[in-house]
Amino acid sequence: MKTLYGIQYLRAFAAIAVVVFHAAEKSGEPFMIGAAGVDVFFVISGFIMWVISERRPMTPQGFLLDRFRRIAPSYWLVTAIMIAGALAGLFPNLQLTASHIAASLFFIPAHSPSDDQIWPVLVQGWTLNFEIFFYVLFAGALFLPRKWRLLFLSALFGGFFLAGQMLHPTTPALYTYTRPIILEFLGGVFLAELWLRRWIIGTSMGLACVGASLAGFAAIHVTGAAFNAGICGPLAMVLVYGMVSLEADGSIGRVPVLTYLGGASYSIYLWHTFAVSVVVKAGEMIGMSPVMITFTSVISGVILGCIAYEMIETPMKKTFSGARSKQGALARRPS
Secondary structure: OOOOHHHHHHHHHHHHHHHHHHHHHHHOOOOHHHHHHHHHHHHHHHHHHHHHHHHOOOOHHHHHHHHHHHHHHHHHHHHHHHHHHHHOOOOOOOOOOHHHHHHHHOOOOOEOOOOOOEOOOOHHHHHHHHHHHHHHHHHHHOOOOHHHHHHHHHHHHHHHHHHHHHHOOOOHHHHHHOOHHHHHHHHHHHHHHHHHOOOOOOHHHHHHHHHHHHHHHHHHHHHOOOOOHHHHHHHHHHHHHHHHHHHHOOOOOOOHHHHHHHHOHHHHHHHHHHHHHHHHHHHHHHOOOHHHHHHHHHHHHHHHHHHHHHHHHHHHHHHHHHHHHHHHHHHHOOO
16 A cells, blocks of 8 residues: 555654653643544544555455554563563552453453553553454454445444443443444544545645644643543544545655654554653652653653664564465465
8 A cells, every 4th residue: 555644644643642641641741632642543543444455455354364463462562561560560550460461462441450440451552452343343344345344334333332322331341342432433434435535625625624623632732621532533533634635635745754753653652651651750850840851751752662663563564574475475376
């Protein structure tokens, strides 16, 4: 699939927004709107999966295996480090149980014994529970002819959402999978369908959409308005639609730094909290101001994520790509 630079830039900014959110939270300078980077990620995920399935035919099993290889190894490694750190006493607030560790590793929503919140050992891994849920439903759609897939996904996501609104489930899995935020994946799918049909807007309206979305996020932060998927989801959709419209109109060029950070966004998302925690503690010990602690934490978190991208994620990708190539060659070899 051809690189969509606008999407890469949004991935970069979304990852950095999450880093800022966590750094500011730990240093006592709240930046709640940074968490909206997750909403942007979910819309992008829906968009990319739909476009990939259109451009590169795949089986449901192949799709799930490819997504699993992409998501799981790095996540498992970071989770293992968290577990080892907790056992060594480095994370005194992190409590471990065998059932919670197992649920974390297999992307099953469960209450954390540390604070009873529904998230895994690696807290930011809560978003991956949603991602895997989306991938499973999307794989189900791949069993169907192309013309029925969008209707199938709409019915499934709409059904889960309505079930949550009517039944108000309390079990961790059902509560997670019926939250309104799941509709952001479906929103990304619809945007991808518009983009594939070339139902896009021009440069002026694209810029207006991007500007309106960013202004909306800024207004939420400034006014302290309600922060939820009902507001952030539509804003994220408008932002993504504006960016892909600009790209289709030839108004977005390649910016190497942002392209790289977009590629490294998953590693930045997974690894940044280690650097943030260390910098915040060190900054407090030497008397740094909260603003400087936040700034230094963000830079350190991004750098650590980039190092992990180069030294861990990229080699893993090459290993699995080589394995897929060998499997394909064996499958094509005459008996």
